[in-house]
Amino acid sequence: MRPRSRAGGEAWRRFRRHRLALAGAIILAVIVAAVLVSPWLWQVPINANDFNERLEGPSLRHPFGTDDLGQDLLARMLYGGRISLAVGLAAMLMAITVGVVIGAIAGIARGSIDAALMWLTDLFLSLPQLPLLLLLIYLFRDRLKAVFGPEVGVFLLIVFVIGCFRWMPVARLVRAQFFSLREKEFVEAARALGASVPRQVVRHILPNSLGPVIVAGTIDVAAAIIAESTLSFLGLGFPPDIPTWGRILFDSKDYLDIAAHWALFPGAAIFLTVLTINFVGDGLRDALDPRKVM
Secondary structure (H helix, E strand, O other): OHHHHHHHHHHHHHHHHOHHHHHHHHHHHHHHHHHHHHHHHOOOOOOOOOHHHOOOOOOOOOOOOEOOOOOEHHHHHHHHHHHHHHHHHHHHHHHHHHHHHHHHHHHHOOOHHHHHHHHHHHHHHHOOHHHHHHHHHHHHHHHHHHHHOHHHHHHHHHHHHHHHOOOHHHHHHHHHHHHHHOOOHHHHHHHHOOOOHHHHHHHHHHHHHHHHHHHHHHHHHHHHHHHHHHHHHOOOOOOOOOOOHHHHHHHHHHHOOOOHHHHHHHHHHHHHHHHHHHHHHHHHHHHOOOOOOO
């Protein structure tokens, strides 16, 4: 436990010295905390219409202004932030899980199994992602909405289709790590002592290959948030009464000349969240790389 504790302390020291990563982590934590505690701090209903306050700019009563129905944009932004971040995290977990499993099997196996899994990975990498995302959502959105309801059904569908197209880089990364680690001395020693292949993978190889996977996970969160925002902006994401950041942008596109604030705040939220996640990923990459001198 002590070597692991020292390694963790060294990684934290490296991360703290990466100023952009530390600032990004603080800003990201503020964003996450804001969307999580907003039901208790800002109790304005997201669908409360007031036609006397349509398209108003930022004010004390409505800090982010209102939309064309007089709905409070701050309340809708905070609600949509929970959905957008949840989509990013869930899609990342799915992509990481599938990628780690396929990459680990390919990395520890040899011959035809490795070739078949890498052929499958290359096949998914060659598919045009955005057209297939649009096609899958168009075909299955109504069916899942009928089974699980409009919010849960669309959430599951978007997480599934985004996760299906984000696992391939993780699989390649894990496979490369396994190729390198399975010939190391500590793995050879475990093999000589009679450790089974699953034990070698779970106890020795996989824990030492998780650093790059964690970094890839941060990138996948940002990519999933952008993909969900793109789908919502194209009108194929969540329905209009579920205000994700991308959906708010889609609704504001016809009012850019008279209510620029309507698009400014969700666009800034997407930009800031993705930027801070990428900064955190850069910091983790440097902190978890033992060859990096900081």
